[in-house]
Amino acid sequence: MIDVIVIGGGPAGLAGAITCASFGLKVTVIDEFIKPGGRLLGQLHQEPSGEWWNGIKESERLHQEAKKLSVDIRCGVSVYNLEKENHLWNVHTSLGTLEAPFVLIATGAAEYSIPLPGWTLPGVMSIGAAQVMTNVHRVQVGKKGILIGANILAFAILNELQLAGITVDRIILPEKSVLSQKAGEPEEVMKSLLNAAHLAPSPLLRIGSRFMRNDWMRKVALNFYPKNGMKVNGTPLQLRKAALEIIGTDQVEGVRVADIDVNGNIIAGSETIYEADFVCIAGGLYPLAELAAVAGCPFQYIPELGGHVPHHSETMETPLDGLFVAGNITGIESGKIAMAQGTTAGLSIAKHAGKESNTIDQKLQQAVQHVRTVRRQAAIQFNPEINNGRSKMNELWERLYSNDSTGKTPKQIV
Known part of the structure; x- marks a missing residue:
């Protein structure tokens, strides 16, 4: 019994x-x-x-x-x-x-999934799947990747991928939509990340985060946020760029990206393609x-x-x-x-x-x-x-x- x-x-x-x-x-x-x-x-x-x-x-x-x-x-x-x-x-x-x-x-x-065009291509996975493949099965998920979605879970696993010698080229947001919700809005993402600012590797980021708790200061900061992003353990966090599509024929070859304004709206004529052989989606x-x-x-x-x-x-x-x-x-x-x-x-x-x-x-x-x-x-x-x-x-x-x-x-x- x-x-x-x-x-x-x-x-x-x-x-x-x-x-x-x-x-x-x-x-x-x-x-x-x-x-x-x-x-x-x-x-x-x-x-x-x-x-x-x-x-x-x-x-x-x-x-x-x-x-x-x-x-x-x-x-x-x-x-x-x-x-x-x-x-x-x-x-x-x-x-x-x-x-x-x-x-x-x-x-x-x-894990929440954030669907976007091309997400069924081989080489696209959730951030949690990348963690399991790396730390449990000891399988390298790729050589150069892009992380779509910026949240605390994503940053924790990003560090684990880096420890395994895997290059994550950049962190960008998903395109703002009904499905991505707040994950595609730069100000909401910044607000959520402030709760982990005390763990930021840079003293400047830790000090600056105190001012970002003010709504007006956050909007100002986002307006002047560097296009190339701010680095998190060496990987650029680009809060003003959004993934429109994951591209490739038989596997991931890159991500089509556009600049976005502080509200997450696409800026016309700003599209570009970043090369990658794997993509991690972090929806929480x-x-x-x-x-x-x-x-x-x-x-x-x-x-x-x-x-x-x-x-x-x-x-x-x-x-x-x-x-x-x-x-x-x-x-x-x-x-x-x-x-x-x-x-x-x-x-x-x-x-x-x-x-x-x-x-x-x-x-x-x-x-x-x-x-x-x-x-x-x-x-x-x-x-x-x-x-x-x-x-x-x-x-x-x-x-x-x-x-x-x-x-x-x-x-x-x-």
């Missing part, structure tokens, strides 16, 4: 599995990738403290810890349905149906929450968390008995925060399973506080208003679900 099924073997899922198993619960982890680790497998960067964050080593540490606790990890397995029957969750997978009283969904995030991340929806969990759209997220408490419960969530399915944040949330979810599951009733409440509150501390100390926030987003979800939970023995009012249980 399985006590807990964890869907997703990334940082949140593994941390949750380890915590559950440490209380004597029998845990099975399901992940569709060939090995556990999730997004950790592609991460490699230097933190502001000077220490290196090596996601592969961190995933190996979690994997070994889980194995010592006899966690059953099944990789290469997909989950396509989730339903409750007779107090047990039925998890339908590509290898058959598993059942358990508790399920932790830790499916992480997916959103919670990968389809399984929670299939299970019948209610959702709330909270832009500060990255999109639609399942209703959940700070102890990672959902309104559905026995169903818990952790990691980027609850909002886009770092791997460290995902692990802290996974530990919290594991403690919450152990509490509901009746383990260590005398001390579990104290441990659970300490875990919730640890999540807040890790969030406060995070060097980068993918969504700068993350705290507002978390507050919205906490207030929603308090408003809709009371603190009875199940943690929610009967009318809210689906």
Whole structure:
């Protein structure tokens, strides 16, 4: 008999599995990738403290810890349905149906795509795919590339590509459209990047960013923004240029680009072509929450968390008995925060399973506080208003679900 099924073997899922198993619960982890680790497998960067964050080593540490606790990890397995029957969750997978009283969904995030002409050519990929090919599979994505889209995720992976000796020739914006939305508007992009200005390699950029928080100063700065861009670790960031089309016959050969004004509108007669043999598109991340929806969990759209997220408490419960969530399915944040949330979810599951009733409440509150501390100390926030987003979800939970023995009012249980 399985006590807990964890869907997703990334940082949140593994941390949750380890915590559950440490209380004597029998845990099975399901992940569709060939090995556990999730997004950790592609991460490699230097933190502001000077220490290196090596996601592969961190995933190996979690994997070994889980194995010592006899966690059953099944990789290469997909989950396509989730339903409750007779107090047990039925998890339908590509290898058959598993059942358990508790399920932790830790499916992480997916990337937004920004369609543009030529994006189906071989050599065009998402920035996350480039990260996986480089850091996980050790495959060189190309020799000279162009990055379309300027956001915090893109800059983090740009550095990883550079460490691997891959040249990213320039960073430009997508053409402004209904599909690209704010990603094609120079002022909105600049505003979002100011939240990571403290990590800029240039002292001039760090100091100058303080003045850019003023709307008028931002517009002035964009009007005088250099055509050749400002360099980010040696790669020009060109906020006044937009990609119109990726060109090539059988593979990527270049990108047709035009100058844009401060509002993102194309300047007529400014088109040019930049050569490249690969293109990365960076559209940002959103919670990968389809399984929670299939299970019948209610959702709330909270832009500060990255999109639609399942209703959940700070102890990672959902309104559905026995169903818990952790990691980027609850909002886009770092791997460290995902692990802290996974530990919290594991403690919450152990509490509901009746383990260590005398001390579990104290441990659970300490875990919730640890999540807040890790969030406060995070060097980068993918969504700068993350705290507002978390507050919205906490207030929603308090408003809709009371603190009875199940943690929610009967009318809210689906």
